[in-house]
Amino acid sequence: METTTGALLASGSKMTSGEMRWNPTLICVPIMGDSVGEMLVDTGKAKASGADLVEIRLDCLKNFSPHEDLKTIIKHCPLPTLFTYRPKWEGGQYEGDEKERLDVLRLAMELGADYIDVELQVALEFNNSIRGKKPEKCRVIVSSHNYQCTPSAEDLGNLVATIQATGADIVKFATTALDITDVARVFQITVHSQVPVIALVMGERGLISRILCAKFGGYLTFGTLESGIVSAPGQPTIRDLLDLYNFRQLGPDTKVFGIIGKPVGHSKSPILYNEAFKSAGFDGVYVHLLVDDVAKFFQTYSSSDFAGFSCTIPHKEAAVKICNEVDQVAKSIGAVNCIMRRSDGELFGCNTDYVGAISAIEDGLRGRENGSGIVGSPLSGKLFVVIGAGGAGKALAYGAKEKGARVAIANRTYERAKELADIVGADALTLADLNNFHPEDGMILANTTSIGMQPKVDETPISKDVLKYYSLVFDAVYTPKVTRLLREAEESGASTVSGLEMFIGQAYEQYERFTGLPAPKELFRKTMANY
Numbered sequence: 001m002e003t004t005t006g007a008l009l010a011s012g013s014k015m016t017s018g019e020m021r022w023n024p025t026l027i028c029v030p031i032m033g034d035s036v037g038e039m040l041v042d043t044g045k046a047k048a049s050g051a052d053l054v055e056i057r058l059d060c061l062k063n064f065s066p067h068e069d070l071k072t073i074i075k076h077c078p079l080p081t082l083f084t085y086r087p088k089w090e091g092g093q094y095e096g097d098e099k100e101r102l103d104v105l106r107l108a109m110e111l112g113a114d115y116i117d118v119e120l121q122v123a124l125e126f127n128n129s130i131r132g133k134k135p136e137k138c139r140v141i142v143s144s145h146n147y148q149c150t151p152s153a154e155d156l157g158n159l160v161a162t163i164q165a166t167g168a169d170i171v172k173f174a175t176t177a178l179d180i181t182d183v184a185r186v187f188q189i190t191v192h193s194q195v196p197v198i199a200l201v202m203g204e205r206g207l208i209s210r211i212l213c214a215k216f217g218g219y220l221t222f223g224t225l226e227s228g229i230v231s232a233p234g235q236p237t238i239r240d241l242l243d244l245y246n247f248r249q250l251g252p253d254t255k256v257f258g259i260i261g262k263p264v265g266h267s268k269s270p271i272l273y274n275e276a277f278k279s280a281g282f283d284g285v286y287v288h289l290l291v292d293d294v295a296k297f298f299q300t301y302s303s304s305d306f307a308g309f310s311c312t313i314p315h316k317e318a319a320v321k322i323c324n325e326v327d328q329v330a331k332s333i334g335a336v337n338c339i340m341r342r343s344d345g346e347l348f349g350c351n352t353d354y355v356g357a358i359s360a361i362e363d364g365l366r367g368r369e370n371g372s373g374i375v376g377s378p379l380s381g382k383l384f385v386v387i388g389a390g391g392a393g394k395a396l397a398y399g400a401k402e403k404g405a406r407v408a409i410a411n412r413t414y415e416r417a418k419e420l421a422d423i424v425g426a427d428a429l430t431l432a433d434l435n436n437f438h439p440e441d442g443m444i445l446a447n448t449t450s451i452g453m454q455p456k457v458d459e460t461p462i463s464k465d466v467l468k469y470y471s472l473v474f475d476a477v478y479t480p481k482v483t484r485l486l487r488e489a490e491e492s493g494a495s496t497v498s499g500l501e502m503f504i505g506q507a508y509e510q511y512e513r514f515t516g517l518p519a520p521k522e523l524f525r526k527t528m529a530n531y
């Protein structure tokens with residue numbers, strides 16, 4: 001019979017938020033200070049941050065006095081301790097005598113360590129040496145690290161069996177993701193493991209292994225105190241695990257959503273949707289998905305666990321071909337930015353950029369023209385210049401045309417501008433033409449290239465001198481919120497509409513498709529107000 005928890009957590013149904021935990025996966029903060037004092041300060045920060053335990057990386061200590069330092073750390077550490085003394089031959093910093101290294105780990109165990117991490121290569125020898133002497137509370141993690149790749153499922157299964165055969169209490173392996181699809185094999189191992197397993201995939205393409213281990217039954221994950229200060233590539237901060245991904249509320253029925261793109265780390269979508277999921281008590285998590293090959297991604301993550309996706313550069317056009325069905329507007333635009341997996345497993349694609357952007361621009365124009373009793377769209381009859389001919393460019397060109405504007409499209413690759421112009425019935429320009437293109441005043445400009453997007457914030461797609469011919473300038477780029485283009489447009493007297501308005505607007509329909517719940521528009525605005 002389903003437990004109360006199970007009933008509450010039936011996928012997509014309400015669940016209580018707050019401090020309740022919906023998974024047993026522990027969060028471990030790696031402690032890498034070069035002195036015991038610094039380490040103890042960081043263990044205090046880890047405790048305050050909500051960590052379940054800390055990993056003391058003894059190989060980071062300078063001037064390490066084992067007996068004295070281990071006693072001090074164990075005595076004063078406010079959290080359960082995992083001691084690791086990683087040798088250089090396994091990716092750590094220790095270069096000394098092996099027997100001395102293992103003696104230190106045995107001493108840590110005798111002095112009260114909760115966990116010891118020892119490498120597979122020496123695990124049998126180590127476990128034989130402590131047989132009958134290991135304190136009840138201490139558990140031995142036997143670990144293996146692959147900094148080159150992620151082996152096949154069969155090889156990973158054999159690795160787990162090999163580690164288990166050494167007498168490990170907990171099996172740990174960390175591999176390297178060359179592609180996000182590598183992580184799927186690791187999830188399979190985790191879900192089917194009969195023993196406690198820590199299975200993590202290093203690198204940006206392995207990020208979901210560190211978050212979704214809570215869904216698939218991993219024993220622990222690592223969360224750092226500061227972004228980028230990591231003990232292995234790709235570790236998120238404990239703050240992000242707890243506050244961005246709602247880690248404690250993830251469970252086996254949690255539906256997975258995410259932003260597919262390359263790059264994708266800049267996307268604010270995880271902030272927006274995870275905050276809204278938490279507020280609504282919706283059992284879902286939204287993650288960054290750094291995807292190289294969209295077809296391969298969907299062939300690999302084909303289960304209903306992976307329920308819905310936003311899609312950004314450079315995959316919007318490819319996404320049209322991946323979907324089993326595409327709605328008419330997205331088909332006309334030739335770009336999909338929202339993909340839903342239906343109950344029959346089929347993928348449905350649509351385009352929400354179109355409505356998000358056009359309605360934001362119309363609102364901006366009405367504001368400028370003080371409504372002035374306009375009947376229909378304020379875009380009607382205006383000359384609407386689109387820079388870019390990618391997914392967003394197609395949405396804007398299509399949308400402006402739909403609203404009765406005259407459209408001109410400028411693009412770095414002129415052929416793409418011409419192709420899109422022919423489809424929607426517009427003029428095509430090269431980027432260079434833009435700086436001499438001002439057939440009339442009161443034009444509308446929409447940048448849909450990634451020019452000016454972080455980190456290249458000093459770039460702009462058009463000369464400031466020409467902006468005086470535009471009454472309104474829109475920039476799809478929303479990181480930063482005010483791009484150089486928007487700043488110079490305002491200085492030139494134009495009204496401006498930021499990509500953040502589009503971002504919030506395009507998210508409404510996506511959220512409703514993801515959850516079946518009305519979009520929390522005020523919450524979306526409040527959430528993004530801080531970014």
Ligand code: NAP
Nearest residue numbers: 313314388389390391392412413448449450476499502503
């Ligand atoms: P996309 O399909 O890859 O299209 C990228 C467009 O930018 C293409 O026209 C490309 O020109 C042009 N481009 C890229 N780099 C350029 C450069 N260095 N110089 C000149 N042109 C360049 O991407 P997308 O999905 O349309 O997204 C484009 C931008 O809009 C991204 O920054 C994205 O974050 C933003 N966006 C924001 C929202 C929002 O909600 N605010 C929604 C959608 C998109 P070529 O054809 O010559 O390659």
Ligand code: DHK
Nearest residue numbers: 259267269310311312337353
């Ligand atoms: C940006 C876009 O291109 C939208 O079309 C996606 C994504 C969201 C982002 O999260 O940055 O829907």
